[in-house]
Amino acid sequence: VLEGQAKEKGLALDCEVSAKVPPYLCGDTGRILQVLMNLTGNALKFTSDGNVRILVDIIEDEAEKISFRPGEYNVCFRVQDSGIGVRPEAHHKIFEAFVQADPSDSRKYGGSGLGLYLCAKLVKLMQGEIGVYNNPHQHGATFWFILPMLASTEAETVIPSALQYAPISLPNAADFNAADGSPLSAPLRVLVAEDNVINQRVAVKFLEKIGFKADVASDGNQVLAMLQDRSFDLIFMDFQMPVLDGLRCSVQIRDLEKQGVWADRYPIFICGLTANTMSTDKKRCFDSGMNHFISKPFQVEQLRIAIQMAIEHKRHHTINLI
Numbered sequence: 001v002l003e004g005q006a007k008e009k010g011l012a013l014d015c016e017v018s019a020k021v022p023p024y025l026c027g028d029t030g031r032i033l034q035v036l037m038n039l040t041g042n043a044l045k046f047t048s049d050g051n052v053r054i055l056v057d058i059i060e061d062e063a064e065k066i067s068f069r070p071g072e073y074n075v076c077f078r079v080q081d082s083g084i085g086v087r088p089e090a091h092h093k094i095f096e097a098f099v100q101a102d103p104s105d106s107r108k109y110g111g112s113g114l115g116l117y118l119c120a121k122l123v124k125l126m127q128g129e130i131g132v133y134n135n136p137h138q139h140g141a142t143f144w145f146i147l148p149m150l151a152s153t154e155a156e157t158v159i160p161s162a163l164q165y166a167p168i169s170l171p172n173a174a175d176f177n178a179a180d181g182s183p184l185s186a187p188l189r190v191l192v193a194e195d196n197v198i199n200q201r202v203a204v205k206f207l208e209k210i211g212f213k214a215d216v217a218s219d220g221n222q223v224l225a226m227l228q229d230r231s232f233d234l235i236f237m238d239f240q241m242p243v244l245d246g247l248r249c250s251v252q253i254r255d256l257e258k259q260g261v262w263a264d265r266y267p268i269f270i271c272g273l274t275a276n277t278m279s280t281d282k283k284r285c286f287d288s289g290m291n292h293f294i295s296k297p298f299q300v301e302q303l304r305i306a307i308q309m310a311i312e313h314k315r316h317h318t319i320n321l322i
Helices: 002-009 029-045 103-109 113-125 173-181 197-209 220-227 246-258 279-287 300-321
Strands: 012-017 051-058 072-081 129-134 141-150 190-193 214-217 234-238 269-274 292-295
Touching (some): 002 012, 002 029, 029 051, 029 072, 029 113, 029 141, 029 279, 029 292, 029 300, 113 129, 113 300, 190 220, 214 220, 220 246, 246 269, 269 300, 292 300
Parallel strands (some): 190 214, 234 269, 269 292
Antiparallel strands (some): 051 072, 072 141, 129 141
C-alpha cells in the first residue's frame, strides 16, 4: 500500500534495520504496524520529492533510554522524510487531536489530523515515547518512537489480552467532521462485509454507538454488486466468506479502481476482519490491497480507530481530487 503511494509521487521508500536489533522481539505487532503506517503515510503525504526512510535501531545512550529494566531493549523506530519539515513551535503539540503543523501546508498537502494523535495514544499504550525533530542540515523531519521490548526466541509471541484490548480514549464522531476545517463534511458511508449474522449485528451496533450507520453484505459478490450503484468510504471486510472471500474481493476492488471503472471515486479504505493475527495473515491482508486489519472478536475501540484512519484516507484523497 505504502509502496504504491511512494511510486505515484516518484519517491523512494527504504527500510533499514540495524544489526543490533534482535531477530525476534516481544511486542504488539499490530499496533507497531499501525503507528509505522500512519507515520510513513504522513511522511509520504508531506514529501514532494526525495525519499522516505524507515529506520529501526537499538538505543544504547543512557541519556536517551526510556527503560532500564534488565533484559529489555530500547527499540527506536524512525520515519525520516525530505519534505517540508515541522515548525519548531509545533513540535510539542503536534500529537494533540486535530492540531496541524501549519494550516497552509494542510490546505496544500492534506492534514495530519487524527493520525499523529492516534500514534501518540498507541505508543503510550505500549509504554513508549514519541516525538519529532527537523533533520539537521537538510530538508524534512524525522518522527520517532521508542518502545521497551524483550528479546524472544520465537517468531510469534502471544499478546496479553490486557494489552491487546486496552481501551483508547478517542474523540467522537461529531469531532471528526468538525475538525480543522476538514473537507469531510458528511458521515462516512460504511459497509460491513461479514457472513456471520451475529458478527454483522455486533459490528453495526458498535458503529452506531460511535455515530456511524452501516450497510451489510454477506459475501464478496454482494460487495461488488453493491459497488455498482453506490460508493462506500470504508468497508469492513471479513477474510473468510462464502462464494467470494474478503481477500479476493479486495483484489478485485483494487483492480477495478486501477482500470478507472469508478473514475469519480477515490480508493475505498478497506479494513480486514480476521480471527488470525499470524504474520502470514497480515501479509495476505496487505498484499490483497487492504489498508488495515483488526482481529476478531473486535472491540468498539478497534472500529473507532479504523474510522479515524478512513477519515484521514478520505481527507487526503478528497484534497488530491480538488
